[in-house]
Each structure stands twice: as structure tokens, then as C-alpha cells.
Amino acid sequence: MKQYYVYILLCNDSSYYTGVTNKIDRRLSEHETGFNKNSYTYRRRPVKLVFCERFTDVNQAIAFEKQVKGWRREKKEAIINGDWDLLPELAKTAK
Numbered sequence: 744m745k746q747y748y749v750y751i752l753l754c755n756d757s758s759y760y761t762g763v764t765n766k767i768d769r770r771l772s773e774h775e776t777g778f779n780k781n782s783y784t785y786r787r788r789p790v791k792l793v794f795c796e797r798f799t800d801v802n803q804a805i806a807f808e809k810q811v812k813g814w815r816r817e818k819k820e821a822i823i824n825g826d827w828d829l830l831p832e833l834a835k836t837a838k
Contacts, residue, residue, distance in 0.1 A: 747804035749811065751794035751819060754787035759819050763808040767795060794823045 748767040752760040752774060760783050764770035771792060774784045784790050798804035811819060821829040 744799055745801070747798045747801050749796045749798065749804055749808045750792060751811070751823060752784060752790040753793045754784060754790050756787050758787065759793075759816065760784050760787070760790065761808060761811045761819070763804050765801075794819075796822075 745765060747763060747765050748770075749761070749763050750767060750770070752762070754760055760774075762770065773779065774782070774790050775788065777785050777788060779785065796807065798807070811822070815833075818830060818833050821827070821833060
């Protein structure tokens with residue numbers, strides 16, 4: 744069964760990068776080594792993996808990645824900290 748991962752990286756400028764991949768180890772290595780000089784993380788290295796969620800359906804993984812990319816920092820930090828129950832309240836207090 745194929746696996747897909749939605750992940751969040753903490754960059755050295757304290758920003759977050761959210762991505763999706765089917766090979767998390769390879770993708771993390773690419774971010775860490777600066778494989779793509781045009782990528783968001785290239786000038787923000789080193790990066791640290793702070794969240795990773797596994798999916799078996801690529802469409803669900805892509806949809807979740809898009810959803811998380813649209814979130815404010817507080818919502819991303821809630822899932823990073825495992826506080827999924829805070830998401831509904833944080834959605835109500837959106838600015």
C-alpha cells in the first residue's frame with residue numbers, strides 16, 4: 744500500500760513550510776541539503792521536521808496539505824503540538 748505524508752518544517756527564520764510527499768526521508772534530505780535553489784526552504788535552512796501525518800490516499804493528502812497551507816500560524820502550531828481539539832475554537836477566532 745502506497746503511503747503519502749503531509750509535513751511541516753520549522754525554518755531557521757521561524758516560518759513554517761508545509762509539503763506533501765510519498766517519500767518523507769528523501770524529501771527531508773532534499774530540504775536539508777538545498778537540492779532546489781529556488782525552493783522556499785533553500786535560504787531558510789537548517790529546517791526541522793515538526794509535524795508529519797501519514798495518508799494512504801493521495802487525494803486526501805493533497806487536500807489536507809492545501810488546507811494546512813491556508814491556516815494561520817496558531818492553527819499549524821496546534822496540530823504540531825497535538826492539540827487537534829483547539830482547531831474549532833481557533834477557526835472561530837480567525838482574524
